Amino acid sequence: MTNRRNDEIDRRDFMLASVGALGAAALIAGTAQAQDAGAKPETSGAAGTAFTGDIIDGKQVITALDISDLEPGKHSFYFRGAQMPTGQHWYVSVMVAKGAAPGKRLGLISGVHGDEMSPIHTLQTVMNQLDPAQMSGSVIAVFDLSRPAVEAMSRRWHSSGRGMDLIDINRAFPGNENAPEASTRHAGLVFNRLLRPNLDYGLDFHTAATAMDATAFHLARMDQPDVRAMAELFPIDQIFDNFGEVGLLANALIDAGIPALTPEIGKPRVFDHAMIELFVEGTLNVLKHHGIITGPMGRTGADSGVFIADGMLPILTTHGGFVELLVELNEVVVEGQKVAIQRNTFGEVVAEYTTPRGGEVGARRTDATAEEGTPIVFIVFDSATPVGGDAIVE
Numbered sequence: 415m416t417n418r419r420n421d422e423i424d425r426r427d428f429m430l431a432s433v434g435a436l437g438a439a440a441l442i443a444g445t446a447q448a449q450d451a452g453a454k455p456e457t458s459g460a461a462g463t464a465f466t467g468d469i470i471d472g473k474q475v476i477t478a479l480d481i482s483d484l485e486p487g488k489h490s491f492y493f494r495g496a497q498m499p500t501g502q503h504w505y506v507s508v509m510v511a512k513g514a515a516p517g518k519r520l521g522l523i524s525g526v527h528g529d530e531m532s533p534i535h536t537l538q539t540v541m542n543q544l545d546p547a548q549m550s551g552s553v554i555a556v557f558d559l560s561r562p563a564v565e566a567m568s569r570r571w572h573s574s575g576r577g578m579d580l581i582d583i584n585r586a587f588p589g590n591e592n593a594p595e596a597s598t599r600h601a602g603l604v605f606n607r608l609l610r611p612n613l614d615y616g617l618d619f620h621t622a623a624t625a626m627d628a629t630a631f632h633l634a635r636m637d638q639p640d641v642r643a644m645a646e647l648f649p650i651d652q653i654f655d656n657f658g659e660v661g662l663l664a665n666a667l668i669d670a671g672i673p674a675l676t677p678e679i680g681k682p683r684v685f686d687h688a689m690i691e692l693f694v695e696g697t698l699n700v701l702k703h704h705g706i707i708t709g710p711m712g713r714t715g716a717d718s719g720v721f722i723a724d725g726m727l728p729i730l731t732t733h734g735g736f737v738e739l740l741v742e743l744n745e746v747v748v749e750g751q752k753v754a755i756q757r758n759t760f761g762e763v764v765a766e767y768t769t770p771r772g773g774e775v776g777a778r779r780t781d782a783t784a785e786e787g788t789p790i791v792f793i794v795f796d797s798a799t800p801v802g803g804d805a806i807v808e
């Protein structure tokens with residue numbers, strides 16, 4: 415209320431000044447965090463849970479989480495993220511199950527992409543099964559990290575700064591609280607005030623993108639022992655051993671010293687209950703592995719015969735048209751095998767697609783049409799497997 419908005423004030427000062435509109439507790443915590451974020455991005459200490467004093471649908475609103483100051487038990491909050499153009503905020507749903515005994519802290523994240531529903535159900539199922547009285551350590555679930563994307567059943571964040579932009583927030587981590595763009599600010603708020611100070615390990619759940627379907631798989635950096643140990647505890651089909659992209663939440667967590675991976679639960683937009691069951695079982699195995707809960711280990715990758723691939727090859731269309739796929743998920747394919755036929759509106763064949771190398775089908779397109787240059791099948795493979803002819807590798 416006492417803020418003086420001045421066009422010449424620099425953006426960082428503005429971000430700090432606007433904290434002054436909050437209550438005193440939030441002012442102290444928020445300012446300290448913002449300064450930390452600017453000066454020492456690697457700082458990992460939490461500065462106390464900061465409450466705004468607001469209640470939404472019975473849930474307390476927080477601007478920072480520090481699970482060390484929570485009582486054992488289950489807690490639900492709305493975390494206040496980036497501001498919308500109207501001046502209200504995007505609130506993110508957070509649940510903490512804090513054990514009666516101390517121990518490791520696992521973060522479960524969904525909703526980084528808003529069209530990926532099975533991850534949300536997976537987190538709800540796991541959290542519902544936890545009994546804090548029997549736990550040593552904590553589980554923190556963030557259900558709808560990219561809130562506007564979830565509202566729109568959309569992969570990308572809807573940003574209106576310069577007219578509508580659609581931004582993939584999973585290329586923006588660890589974010590920046592002072593960035594001139596809402597999704598990057600939001601990524602920074604969530605990363606600095608919710609995740610980094612409270613996690614020892616992280617699982618950021620995803621699915622295939624809209625118009626694709628995929629096997630039960632992980633994107634995981636298997637050269638990292640702690641990542642590998644968690645990844646192999648899921649009774650799934652495939653693991654793609656790969657760095658992925660700069661800006662992935664899992665990579666930002668790893669850079670902050672928090673081993674993390676990206677489980678991928680099949681198709682987007684729907685609940686795939688059969689596949690959710692596999693990832694719930696794997697997540698409970700990870701909790702047992704870290705001693706947060708006790709009980710016999712469930713099925714793991716050893717039981718499912720998980721295929722660890724170090725390569726992934728997209729087969730791209732060379733024409734626009736209607737695509738008929740000839741291969742199914744998980745199907746083993748050999749070099750030169752025909753995987754799809756494409757026709758024009760008259761039904762005339764305009765292209766046939768073969769795989770330039772053998773492997774397994776990891777993902778396939780579900781929309782019947784495809785523009786030129788659209789991936790229609792992804793083949794995953796192990797590069798140690800011999801390749802003949804002029805196969806494309808990487």
Ligand SMILES: [Zn+2]
Nearest residue numbers: 527530620621
């Ligand atoms: Zn995703």
